[in-house]
Amino acid sequence: MYLKRLEIQGFKSFAERVNIEFEKGITVIVGPNGCGKSNITDAVQWVLGEQSARSLRGYRMDDVIFSGTSRRRPHGMAEVSLTFDNRRRVLSLPYEEISITRRVYRSGEGEYFINKQLCRLRDIRELFAQCGISRAAFSITSQGKIDEFTLVRPQERRVFIEEIAGVSSYRQRKSDTIKRLRETDGSLARLEDLLIEMNKRRLPLQKQAEVAEQYRRFAQDHRETELRLLEGQLVGAKKKEDDIYKNSHQLESFLGRIQETITILEKQLAEFREGMSLRLNTIEQKEEDLSEVQRLLQESHSDLARLEEKVGAVDDRRAELEARIAVIVQRKAETEQELAEAIAVCKKLKDLQSQAERDVEDLLAEKKDWEEQKKEANRTWESVDQEIFEVLHQKTALVSELQVQKNKKEVLARQREALGQKTNKGKTHCTELEAKIREVQELCKEYEASQEAYKVKLEKEESLAQSLTREQEEYSSKLQSLSQKTDRLQVRFQVLKDAEENQEGYQYGVKRVLQALAKGVKFDGDTLHLVEELMSIPSPYGTALDTALGRAAHHFICKTPKAAQEAIALLKREKGGRASFFPLQALDHRTFNKRDNVVMVEGVIGRLSDLVICEERYKKLAEYLLGRTYLADNIQHASSFAEKNNYRYRVVTMDGELIQAGGLFTGGRVRSRYPSTRRRKQEIKELETQIIKERQKFVSCKERAQELKLELEQARNRIHDLREKIKQIEEARRNGAQRLSTWRQELKHLADSTETYRLEGEELLYHQQDFDEQISMLERKLESIAAREREAEGIRAKLEKARRHSEDKTQELMSRLSAAQVSYSTLSQDLKHQEQKRKQLQQLLEMRSQEFLKMEKDQAALHVEKEINQKQEKSLRGDLDAWIRLKEKLNQAIASMKKQVVARERYVNAKEKRYIKLKEVTLKSQQRLQNNSIKLQHLNDLKEQILSQANENNLKLDLGDDVKTFSRREELALKKEIAAVKQEMEALGEINFAAPGEYQEVQDRIAYLEQQIEDLEDGKRSLTQMIDELDRIAEVRFQKTFRKIRADFQEIFSLLSEGGRADLLLTEEDDLLETGVDICVVPRGKKPRHLSLLSGGEKSLTGIAFLFAMLQSNPSPFYLLDEVEAFLDEANLVRFANFLRGWSADCQLILISHRYQTMEIADHLYGVTMEEPGISKLVTVQLGEYNPENDEQQYIS
CATH class of the missing domain: 3.40.50.300 (P-loop containing nucleotide triphosphate hydrolases)
Structure with missing residues (x-):
């Protein structure tokens, strides 16, 4: 490569x-x-x-x-x-x-x-x-890099070898690992703080859990003792009940014998009554048949009228359907026309698209021709460039020849020229230094201004960060407070919710009816409601309302007496206890007089019935229950009101004290786990709303805390950036000051040297005139070369003009090509749009055709419906005539049967007088049976009270043969034992029933934190091992690369310096991770010397040897070396x-x-x-x- x-x-x-x-x-x-x-x-x-x-x-x-x-x-x-x-x-x-x-x-x-x-x-x-x-x-070695190899400190020179060895990546990984290690230490510290906090919470929760467990044991003892007492009482009541049943059986046997005498007479009366009842029933049945016939006649007339209306409606619908069919036909024709137009537009657009495509192909061909012409022009341009380069080289040769002649023939001329160059160079350098000094001075002022501006920004950002930190801490504290408050409310809500679901505080009978209502049972088609569910009152008066209602709060409200009877029958049938029911019909005809003669006193708020909030249909109920009850703010004002009104009204205070009509005072305070059932329902709703609000506050605070965290992180990043900028500006300002000092000294030295050079140059000027003729000859040659150069430049200018024309033409072609391509793209889009429109119109046409067919089907259906209605009308008219004939027959039969009934009534009256005399004989015996029934009722009430108490306390009674009955003394002893246990439970104070769960949760949290701490410590050990491994790998790679570079450096330096020697030395051989790299040089024929004592050429040779030694250790496909x-x-x-x-x-x-x-x-x-x-x-x-x-x-x- x-x-x-x-x-x-x-x-x-x-x-x-x-x-x-x-x-x-x-x-x-x-x-x-x-x-x-x-x-x-x-x-x-x-x-x-x-x-x-x-x-x-x-x-x-x-x-x-x-x-x-x-x-x-x-x-x-x-x-x-x-x-x-x-x-x-x-x-x-x-x-x-x-x-x-x-x-x-x-x-x-x-x-x-x-x-x-x-x-x-x-x-x-x-x-x-x-x-x-x-x-x-x-x-890639840039200009001046060679000097850096020899001038840097040993520690900095080590970095070059690390780059070759690839150790830098390990150093970065080590830095990242150390950062992770610090983060792990921070996490450990936070977890340990959390563990300390959890341990602080554990001890109080442990004590609360122990108290709750002690309360549970007391409650279990209380429950078992109360269960024994109730079982004994219930078995004793059943034994008494059996004795009374035996006595009543004997009385019933005696009455049976007397009743046999009466039975014969009753049978005779029954037979006569039955016969007469049969006739009356027959008459009643005939009258009912007559009423039914009349009703059927009326219904037939109504059906006939409705049928006639239905026939008219069908006719109207047929007319409307025909109108809609006409509209659909018209719209269908319009859609067909639009579809034809769309098809024509699509065809036209396709033709235009084909034309645009041909235009694009023509322009591409023309563009290709111009590109060929442009390539030809470029080849001509390159040949002209070649000619210019040859002219330049000839010109350079002449200048070099002039310089050689001067060097050979006239040493003084060279000296003068050298002095002149030094003088000019010194002046130029002085000018450059002065410009640089002014520039750096201005730059330093800018640095100072920028530094001050950044410092002001830094102070603002630091102030903002401190403010955000304080606000974040406040929101963290607020979040913790809201979380704790929500937890407390949730615990209280769950306790009350469980109590409500278990129906605690209600008697057994009330519970049974509530359970039936929850299953969807209705009584006389009505859903019953408790009084406490129908009435509410502002919160400060809640205790007063509960006291005033008393047991009436648990009375059921129904519409009719029949509903109350059905509910009581349910309780009897299932032996479900007792409950009270109040039919609203009982209040329909009852009026309540306003008592305007009441004497009001200070502190009396008003009638309780006027303060309660309920629906309009329950106003009379509120008046009935609370109309004679007044509300006072305290017992003193209540007593004064009762006394001034002669104790005619009940008075209740906001704390729950009650003065009954007649003067009975009731008051004090009862310690209870739960509020009243009415206030419990109200508190559940309030807690539910409050929990939602607190959670919303928590979410809002959490979102704000996240925003603050983000803002704080951004502020810290800005602070870091500002500090870095200030540091950079300060470094640049110091560098500028150092450069100013250096340049000023250099400027002074140059000024002195320039003056010296100027004086020497004036002396040499007189010796140079002999060489003017040779210089003139060379200059004429140079002018000839310059003419050739200008001629070539002229040709290149023409080519440049032709090139620009070619580029303009190419640009024009590209513009036309772009316009043609845009036109083609636009036509393609329009064609696509028209095709979509055509498809939509075809779909619309199909939809309207389907709608037309559907309407024709509806029209046929309406025709069939009309025929059916006409047949039904004919049938109804025939039935109407038959009912009229049947009505006349029934009227005749009823008149005949009523005459027979009057004759038999006289005979039955005589038999009834004899029956009454026989009934008086049994009256005294029945009175004795009645007394027994009363006793049984008292025993039933006692059993129901026992069962109700057991149900209220969730006790399951076992009435086996081994249950012991108690004497009066034993019952009193058990009751004292129950009271003592209850006193022990109350002595425990406020019980945190959630403490065991919270204690276990804290224990689990502590175990989790300890596990997290252990995991972090394991991670810390792993990170430490990773750092050691990275150090080991870095040492090995550095040592291997250093040895290779050292050997290559020695060889290359010896080769370049013809016998000189050089070596690379480690400043700290025992610490390969931190050691520096020093260079020792022994030039040929000299003693070992430090780098600072070497000449510029020797330093440059050393730097080159060091560079190529490193390049041989890390080969590259190419090398770019700058001077x-x-x-x-x-x-x-x-x-x-x-x-x-x-x-x-x-x-x-x-x-x-x-x-x-x-x-x-x-x-x-x-x-x-x-x-x-x-x-x-x-x-x-x-x-x-x-x-x-x-x-x-x-x-x-």
């Missing part, structure tokens, strides 16, 4: 496109100082990815773009391309030629291409990484040229030089000139075309 071509356009001084074709062997690029030779080196470094403007001898990256001259405008873009021959497939891409291109615009945007395909800088670096080509490789031999004398330069000739056998060498010894070894020669100020141009010379027997050409070559 070798470098085949370099293309430059708009890069620095290369305003026009320049193509440099490279071949194998040695290529030398020559030209005077300042003509732009080194810009070629910069271009190669730049296209390979150089990102530092300073390395490219600029301040900003857009400095590489051609900045314009007095005659030319600046360019907006710079572009450089490198083309490599890849036939041996050294690079991984499957192409024989690989071209990389970099392009930059003044806006700062840049682009990279591989074979004209857009890519990334990383792709280019990876492509050339394995073959020793990169922007930082020593295969590396500038400070070598003639003898050393000859040896160096011979070395290059041998060294280039296996590689491609590209040298930039102005030394003729280097030019002598060139296989290919390029010249860089600046004929137009500020514009670099390239002149190509193939040395194989020259005849070495020609003295003039031999001199040039």
Whole structure:
């Protein structure tokens, strides 16, 4: 693989496109100082990815773009391309030629291409990484780099060898690993802080969990004791119930015998009543039949009227359908017309598209002809360039001959010329130094101003970062507080939700009805509601409402008494306890008088029925339950109100104290886990809303915290950038100050030297007049050559004009071609649009055809429907006549049967008088049975109370044979035991029932954190081992590469210096990772000397030897060296040229030089000139075309 071509356009001084074709062997690029030779080196470094403007001898990256001259405008873009021959497939891409291109615009945007395909800088670096080509490789050595090898400190020289050894990547990996190690340490510290915090939370939670466990044990003892008591009470009540049942059975047997006497009479009465009932039922049935016939008559009339309306509606629908069919037919015709027009437009567009396509083909053919003409003009241009180059070389030969004559014949003239050059150079240098001093002074002022501005910005950014940090800490604290608050609310909500789902606080009967309602059971078609569900009140009055309602809060509200009866029947049938029901019909005819004579006192808020909130249909219910209850703010005002109104009304306070009508005071405080059932429902809703709000706050705070984190990171990045800029400006300012000091001393020295040179030059002026004649002769020859040069330039100007005309014509053709292609593209789009429109019209036509067919089917269906309706009308009229005849027959039958019933009623009345006398005999016995029933009812109430209490406390009663009954004394002892346990439970105080779960969660969290800490410590050990391994690999690679470079350096230096010796030494051999690399030089015939004591040529020779030693350790397909031999004398330069000739056998060498010894070894020669100020141009010379027997050409070559 070798470098085949370099293309430059708009890069620095290369305003026009320049193509440099490279071949194998040695290529030398020559030209005077300042003509732009080194810009070629910069271009190669730049296209390979150089990102530092300073390395490219600029301040900003857009400095590489051609900045314009007095005659030319600046360019907006710079572009450089490198083309490599890849036939041996050294690079991984499957192409024989690989071209990389970099392009930059003044806006700062840049682009990279591989074979004209857009890519990334990383792709280019990876492509050339394995073959020793990169922007930082020593295969491209810019001007002045040789001095750097010898002037840098040992530690900095070590970096060069690390680059060759590939240790830099290991250093980067080590740096990344150390960064990860620091992050791991930070994570460990954070986890350890979290672990300490978790351990602080664990101890209080452990105590709370122990208290909760103790409360659970007390609750279990309380439950077991209460279960024993209730089971004993229930078994005792059942035994008493059995005794009463036995007594009642005896009474019922006695009454049975008496009842037999009555039964015969009842049977006779029943027979008579049954006969009469049969007749009455028959009469009632006939009357019902008569009513049914009348109803059917009315329905027949209604059906007949509806049928007539239906027939009219069908006629209306038929008319409407016919109108719609007419519209569809018209629209279908319009669509067919639009479709025909669209087809015509498509045909026309296709014709236009074919014409446009033919125009494009004609223009492409014309463009090809102009390109052939342009190639012919370029060949003519190259021949004229060749002629100009020959003229320039002849001109150079004459100037060289003039210089040789002066050197041979007149030493004084040469001395004067040398003095004149030194004087002019000194003056020029003085002017340049003064301009540089002024420029650097201005630049230093700008640096100081920029530094102050950046410092002000830095202070603002640091202040902003501190503010953001404080705000972030506040939001972190707020997030933690919101999280804890939400957790507390969630625990409270779950406790209340569980209590509500378990229906805690309701009696067993109420629970049973609620369970039936939850299953969808309805009573008389009605859904029942509790009183507490229908009424609400502002929060401060909640306790008062609960106290005033009392047990009525759990009464069910229904619409009708029948619903209450069905619910009670359900409870009896399932033995589900007792419940109270209030039918709203009972209040329909009831009125409530306003009590205007109430004496109000201070602190009485008003009637409770006026304060509750309920639907309008429950207002009477609220009036009934709370109409005589008043609300006061405290017990003193309540007592005063009751006393002044003679204790006629109930008064309740906001704290729940109650004064009953009549004067009974009730008050105090009950300790309870849960609020009342009404307030529990209300609190569940409030907690649900509050939890949603708190979560929204949490999300909002979290989002703000994330925003603050991002803003803080951006602020820190800006602070880092500002500090870097301030540091760079400070460094640039210090460098400027050092340069000012150096240049001022140099300016003073130059001024003294210039004055000396001027005086010596005046003395030599008198000795030079003898040589004027020879100078005049040479000048006449030069004028002849200049005439030939002007003639060639004229020809080139004409060719330039023809080229511009060709380019204008080509541009015109390209514009016409672009316009034709745009026209062709537009016609293609229009044709595509018309084709889509045609398809849409065809689809619309098909849709309307289908709609037309559907309407015809609907029309036929309406015709059938009309015929069916007419048949139904005829049938209904026949049924109507039959019902009228049946009505007349029923009226006659009813009148006959009523006469028979009146005769039998007189006989039944006589039998009933005898039956009443017999019933009075059994009255006393039935009274005794009634007493037994009352006793049984009391026992049932007792059992229900026991069962209700068991259900309220979720106790499952076991009534086996081993259940013991208790005496009165034993029951009292058990109740005292229950009260004692309950007192112990209350003594435990507030119980955190969630503590066991939270304690376990904290324990799991601690275990998780400990595992995380262990994992991080393992990771830390792995990172430490990785760092040690990287250090080991870096040591081995550095040592191996150092030995190779050291041996090559010794060999190359000895070869270049003819017997001199040099060596590379490690400053710290025991520390290969940090050691520096020093150079020891022993010039031929001298003692070992330090680098600082060497002459400029010796330093340059040492740097060259060091460079080529490194290049041999890391071979590259090509090498680009920019004036590396500038400070070598003639003898050393000859040896160096011979070395290059041998060294280039296996590689491609590209040298930039102005030394003729280097030019002598060139296989290919390029010249860089600046004929137009500020514009670099390239002149190509193939040395194989020259005849070495020609003295003039031999001199040039």
